[in-house]
């Protein structure tokens with residue numbers, strides 16, 4: 296499905312802005328929004344480019360630069376931090392050789408932070424794209440990451 300088709304899955308109503316942006320970003324192999332996407336969405340919704348740009352830059356889930364095929368989001372909210380979430384973060388950074396906001400050289404993973412994912416009973420928690428992983432321990436991370444190629 297090309298970008299125009301993705302956009303036209305939604306009615307041309309400004310209330311659909313976030314949904315359309317998600318659709319475009321989720322279907323981009325590098326999980327980001329290109330400049331042409333912002334222009335196309337603005338035109339379709341009869342909004343200005345700066346209105347769309349303002350929304351994209353306000354929400355941390357949107358990116359204007361290329362990211363990995365898989366986005367790892369580490370929960371940085373207090374419950375996960377107290378449950379040794381920092382050990383998970385340190386292990387991921389070391390194993391992947393990247394810092395927060397960076398992408399591995401092979402374009403496979405991008406490491407990001409997120410706020411509470413709503414699974415505090417399983418802290419520490421992280422997401423890989425749409426998959427949630429809880430009760431994390433450093434030693435199980437390689438097995439989890441091996442599922443994403």
Ligand code: FES
Pocket residue numbers: 370371372373374375376410411412413414415418419420
């Ligand atoms: S604090 Fe991490 S999932 Fe709630």
